[in-house]
Amino acid sequence: MNVTVLNGVPFFYLAAFAFSVACGVTGTIRLKKMVTLCWGTGFAFHTAGLLYRWVESYTLGIGHPPLSNFYESLVFFSWAVVFFYLVLGYFKKSDPLDSFILLAAFILIAFASFSPGIDSRIQPLIPALKSNWLISHVVTCLLGYGAFVIAAVMGAFLLIRRPDTIEREWLLEERIYQCMVIGFLFFTVGIMTGSVWAHYAWGRYWGWDPKETWALITWLIYAGTLHVRLRRRWTERGMAVMTLVGLASILFTFLGVNYLSGLHSYL
Amino acid sequence: MGVRNIVSASLRLLYSLRFAVWVLFVIAALSVVGTVFMPLLSLVVPPSIGAGSWLSRIISLLELDDIFHSRWLFILGAVLLVSLLSCSGRRVRAVGRIFLGKRDRAVDRQALSPLAAVCIHMGVAIIIGGFLYGQFAGFTGYVEVPEGRVVSLDSVIPPEQGGGTNRAVRCDDFSVEFYDSGIPSEYRSAVSFITGDKVVKRGVLRVNQPLIVDRIRYYQAHYNTLPLAVVAVEHDGETMTFAAYAGDVFELGKEAVIRVARIEDNFMNLGPAVRIDFVSQNEQGYVWAFLQRDDILRRFPEFFSRFPQFDPHRFESYRFFFQERKSMFATGLSISYDPGIAVVIVGSVLLLVGLFALYCVPAVGTRLPVHEATQGPRDIL
Numbered sequence A: 001m002n003v004t005v006l007n008g009v010p011f012f013y014l015a016a017f018a019f020s021v022a023c024g025v026t027g028t029i030r031l032k033k034m035v036t037l038c039w040g041t042g043f044a045f046h047t048a049g050l051l052y053r054w055v056e057s058y059t060l061g062i063g064h065p066p067l068s069n070f071y072e073s074l075v076f077f078s079w080a081v082v083f084f085y086l087v088l089g090y091f092k093k094s095d096p097l098d099s100f101i102l103l104a105a106f107i108l109i110a111f112a113s114f115s116p117g118i119d120s121r122i123q124p125l126i127p128a129l130k131s132n133w134l135i136s137h138v139v140t141c142l143l144g145y146g147a148f149v150i151a152a153v154m155g156a157f158l159l160i161r162r163p164d165t166i167e168r169e170w171l172l173e174e175r176i177y178q179c180m181v182i183g184f185l186f187f188t189v190g191i192m193t194g195s196v197w198a199h200y201a202w203g204r205y206w207g208w209d210p211k212e213t214w215a216l217i218t219w220l221i222y223a224g225t226l227h228v229r230l231r232r233r234w235t236e237r238g239m240a241v242m243t244l245v246g247l248a249s250i251l252f253t254f255l256g257v258n259y260l261s262g263l264h265s266y267l
Numbered sequence B: 001m002g003v004r005n006i007v008s009a010s011l012r013l014l015y016s017l018r019f020a021v022w023v024l025f026v027i028a029a030l031s032v033v034g035t036v037f038m039p040l041l042s043l044v045v046p047p048s049i050g051a052g053s054w055l056s057r058i059i060s061l062l063e064l065d066d067i068f069h070s071r072w073l074f075i076l077g078a079v080l081l082v083s084l085l086s087c088s089g090r091r092v093r094a095v096g097r098i099f100l101g102k103r104d105r106a107v108d109r110q111a112l113s114p115l116a117a118v119c120i121h122m123g124v125a126i127i128i129g130g131f132l133y134g135q136f137a138g139f140t141g142y143v144e145v146p147e148g149r150v151v152s153l154d155s156v157i158p159p160e161q162g163g164g165t166n167r168a169v170r171c172d173d174f175s176v177e178f179y180d181s182g183i184p185s186e187y188r189s190a191v192s193f194i195t196g197d198k199v200v201k202r203g204v205l206r207v208n209q210p211l212i213v214d215r216i217r218y219y220q221a222h223y224n225t226l227p228l229a230v231v232a233v234e235h236d237g238e239t240m241t242f243a244a245y246a247g248d249v250f251e252l253g254k255e256a257v258i259r260v261a262r263i264e265d266n267f268m269n270l271g272p273a274v275r276i277d278f279v280s281q282n283e284q285g286y287v288w289a290f291l292q293r294d295d296i297l298r299r300f301p302e303f304f305s306r307f308p309q310f311d312p313h314r315f316e317s318y319r320f321f322f323q324e325r326k327s328m329f330a331t332g333l334s335i336s337y338d339p340g341i342a343v344v345i346v347g348s349v350l351l352l353v354g355l356f357a358l359y360c361v362p363a364v365g366t367r368l369p370v371h372e373a374t375q376g377p378r379d380i381l
Helices: A002-026 A029-059 A070-087 A096-114 A133-160 A166-201 A210-228 A236-254 B003-014 B017-044 B054-061 B064-069 B071-099 B108-137 B293-299 B341-359
Strands: B139-146 B150-152 B167-178 B184-195 B198-206 B211-213 B216-235 B238-244 B249-252 B256-264 B273-280 B284-290 B318-337
Touching: A002 A029, A002 A070, A002 A096, A029 A070, A029 A096, A070 A096, A070 A133, A096 A133, A133 A166, A133 A236, A166 A210, A166 A236, A166 B341, A210 A236, A210 B017, B003 B071, B017 B064, B017 B071, B054 B064, B064 B071, B071 B108, B108 B341, B139 B150, B139 B167, B139 B216, B167 B216, B167 B318, B184 B211, B184 B216, B184 B318, B198 B211, B198 B216, B216 B256, B216 B273, B238 B249, B238 B256, B256 B318, B273 B318, B284 B293
Parallel strands: B284 B318
Antiparallel strands: B139 B318, B150 B167, B167 B184, B184 B198, B211 B216, B216 B238, B216 B318, B249 B256, B256 B273, B273 B284
């Protein structure tokens, strides 16, 4: 049942994106309401689907938050992107460029829902994952990823289509910075909670496992970028490029390391 | 250029933002090499070419095969540490000037910002310091303890941490539960920690639930199944029975010693067999004892007489029989001692406090000089 609900969510996000593009092209005000209606309904179903999956896991006698396998982490990753779209109030600005954030959320949940190789069944937890740290670690990391994805989408806008005025460029750069800071905070907490968990589960808080190392690489990239921004010579475009470098690092941390041998390979 | 100028220029470089950013990105690049480049290289270069070739010598010389324990990363970590400390020192002086009133304390948040940055930098520096301290002063190890057996920890625990004092661990009981799909749902070991002849602690180890004994942490890491052979030895009309794992040694009175060298599930397609090494005052050698002895005799009546190494009567007055083969669990325990953890925790807290102070504390307000005026218009803010 939860999978049926979650399988419907990508269509709402795709529709919201399509209406938003149409709204940008035609300038029809009525379409803006359709955008809000579509992503709002999609996000409601997305949230309900996740919660229902959690409840359903208890009825199956397994009982764990929907954060334990690749399908669930992709679905939550997508949820985190839309969550920040909502929380940061980008939807209010009705900027057609922001609708590309919904496209990113669509890609993530569509990949989870429609890829034949991804098992959407609720699976029991292996002993190593039976820990209260699972929620705090995965949630904080994926919220961090969500904010970084939004920063990367806006960075891509800035590179592809330079804003008309210098004020708009500064505004966009400020929003990229805002998302990077939020992502950095959540990601730092995520790495720390993961270290605490590893300390209890494996007897060391840091072991240079590929996932851990790539989390550090991602953290270093964003730490470096936040530092570089302090230099006045750093251009908005340079910041935008770094968001894309950061996104590449996140994607490798999230997906790529599954193809390297390590303790975090869950594919 | 004088020495003073060189020192001054070095310090300026160390606390410069550009240098710190370069160090961060170089560490990131080195980590990419360590995780991706080397595994890819091992896929591309065939082992026959790689072993002993100029390529492997260069890789070994540059320590690229284990970057995360190489001098490169150690040096970069040390440089980052110095950079963080020098930058923090500079910022502490700036904060001091603000609070001593030597600089305009115009905006409260600006006063907080350098202090928060110091917290972050010191947090990272302390984490690196704690990690290095743990690496040098701590240890990690692993033991596999068969169910019901005692395994010495003296070879795992270094002498400075109490090793070599007859410390041992016994697995009193091991149990594993499975889901219907066959995946293990939980495994646990009831263990006793022994020093000398005395049990100092008993407890149950589960994954995610370690036990601490004398500051050393014990973790449920893995489990394994080991073959257990029940071997009977007949000597002078008496029968002695031993339950043995591979490698176990038993004394047969004062005259002989046997060692169960190997336990095979299907030796020469003749079923389970156990190799017993035998040493006495007069004889020395080995013999294979088969579990399905009668069946082998039926199929090959001369098998045991033609091949002495399979003959239970090989050694004078001793007869060896393989009576039963069992599968027993062995629990795998990780052992670690890391005195740097407390330091790392302090650093982590400092880092978090600094990050939240820098990015999450809103600007309190702007202090504007207000002068009492008796005449003229009033500004309403």
